[in-house]
Amino acid sequence: MQNQRTTTEWRELDAAHHLHPFTDTNSLNQQGARVITKAEGIYLYDSEGNKILDGMAGLWCVNIGYGRKDLPEVAKQQMEQLAYYNTFFKTTHPAVVELSHLLSEVAPEGFKHVFYTNSGSESVDTMIRMVRRYWDVKGKKDKKTLIGRWNGYHGSTIGGASLGGMTYMHEQGDLPIPGIVHVEQPWWYKHGKDMTPEEFGLAAAKWVEDKILEVGADKVAAFVGEPIQGAGGVIVPPSTYWPEIQRICQKYDILLVADEVICGFGRTGEWFGQQVFGFKPDIFTTAKGLSSGYQPIGAVFVNDKVATTLAAGGDFNHGFTYSGHPVAAAVAHANVKALRDEGIVDRVKNDTGPYMQKRWREVFSQFEHVDDVRGVGLIQAFTLVKNKATRELFPDFGEIGTMCRDIFFKNNLIMRACGDHIVSAPPLVISKEEIDQMLETAAKCMVEFEKQLKERGLV
Numbered sequence: 001m002q003n004q005r006t007t008t009e010w011r012e013l014d015a016a017h018h019l020h021p022f023t024d025t026n027s028l029n030q031q032g033a034r035v036i037t038k039a040e041g042i043y044l045y046d047s048e049g050n051k052i053l054d055g056m057a058g059l060w061c062v063n064i065g066y067g068r069k070d071l072p073e074v075a076k077q078q079m080e081q082l083a084y085y086n087t088f089f090k091t092t093h094p095a096v097v098e099l100s101h102l103l104s105e106v107a108p109e110g111f112k113h114v115f116y117t118n119s120g121s122e123s124v125d126t127m128i129r130m131v132r133r134y135w136d137v138k139g140k141k142d143k144k145t146l147i148g149r150w151n152g153y154h155g156s157t158i159g160g161a162s163l164g165g166m167t168y169m170h171e172q173g174d175l176p177i178p179g180i181v182h183v184e185q186p187w188w189y190k191h192g193k194d195m196t197p198e199e200f201g202l203a204a205a206k207w208v209e210d211k212i213l214e215v216g217a218d219k220v221a222a223f224v225g226e227p228i229q230g231a232g233g234v235i236v237p238p239s240t241y242w243p244e245i246q247r248i249c250q251k252y253d254i255l256l257v258a259d260e261v262i263c264g265f266g267r268t269g270e271w272f273g274q275q276v277f278g279f280k281p282d283i284f285t286t287a288k289g290l291s292s293g294y295q296p297i298g299a300v301f302v303n304d305k306v307a308t309t310l311a312a313g314g315d316f317n318h319g320f321t322y323s324g325h326p327v328a329a330a331v332a333h334a335n336v337k338a339l340r341d342e343g344i345v346d347r348v349k350n351d352t353g354p355y356m357q358k359r360w361r362e363v364f365s366q367f368e369h370v371d372d373v374r375g376v377g378l379i380q381a382f383t384l385v386k387n388k389a390t391r392e393l394f395p396d397f398g399e400i401g402t403m404c405r406d407i408f409f410k411n412n413l414i415m416r417a418c419g420d421h422i423v424s425a426p427p428l429v430i431s432k433e434e435i436d437q438m439l440e441t442a443a444k445c446m447v448e449f450e451k452q453l454k455e456r457g458l459v
């Protein structure tokens, strides 16, 4: 059991020893971290006894909800049976075999092989190495360049951060690494001008073709994108975008990669985001919902064409100590099996997802400084705007988003501000009643937010 300490004691020890990710340490240590002590369903509880509605499923990952009793039991049994052995050197173990078999059943048709990692970033770095190895084996050694999107997010390793289009990350570490280039994101609200979304989807896809021709198709290895950009602010591309990207990649013999770390395992109501938009990548990366965050694990799915080619190349010199870790694999297996056999993904597709999307639009479209209300399944967002009629955004993109998010936090509701996009991705087990509770609280927060906008002379 955890030491029983006061919040102050936990905060002081945390400040003395713990470096947090994506954090201004001095600023955090002035105010002290919020100490989350337990969680159940869609709710978190902190050391002060507050009950917090987690509209973000942790970091987009706790698809199955908090407080499951089965997953800890599976972890315990696996740990007692075989806490660890590696999958190098011609060995395997039942947990990773069973998981691999199950994943081949829930994956879209044509994906029968997975490579295991410990995170989404490691899945992305694995994909980068696979893509370049694929073209080596095919004898096209100049095909090395990967194309990503500005404001895309693919993790925080050197490869993932380079492939992502977050310039504030590139500035720290002299990124991107060579062989990675970016095109503009398919954000209709900002870039669509007088085009319909459908027209804009084709125009945004053409940016990829232009980049391929600029680099030289004989040098381009892959195009990589999230079906829906998550950390970039839930940028939902027009329906015409992905099928056109697929056509362009086929035209120039370029691998198509979907980063499904957020969209995967039921988030959109389909098992994978690629199925919402009707495209078939050659490779897709996953993590998060694979284990619902109960254990760190990621997986890279490759289609038969890629699997066969990599195998033809003999040793693929890549892997991690914990690739296919027995406890992580056992927990992921139980998690995916429950997502399927308890009908959780189906309910997102047919019941709670449509309900959320209907109510989310009803509630937020009524506000003067909210526009582009959007989403699918249980991933949704809206953008805070200065003037709806002209699609004018606020200056200093992100300031207003933080102000709005802080009002939600004060009301014990976790939503995420990505710039001036307010986003939400709750556990997939959220009920319709809990959706109503969440949106009732959020609506009150938005009234307060628009009141503060006026009081501060920001509108």
Ligand SMILES: Cc1ncc(COP(=O)(O)O)c(CNc2cccc(C(=O)O)c2)c1O
Residues within 6 Å of the ligand: 059, 118, 119, 120, 121, 122, 124, 153, 154, 155, 156, 160, 226, 230, 231, 259, 260, 261, 262, 287, 288, 416
């Ligand atoms: C699409 C995508 N690809 C890769 C990663 C990296 O996964 P790991 O973190 O497990 O290495 C992600 C992760 N996405 C992520 C991670 C942490 C915070 C936030 C946020 O929105 O604040 C988003 C992601 O969203």
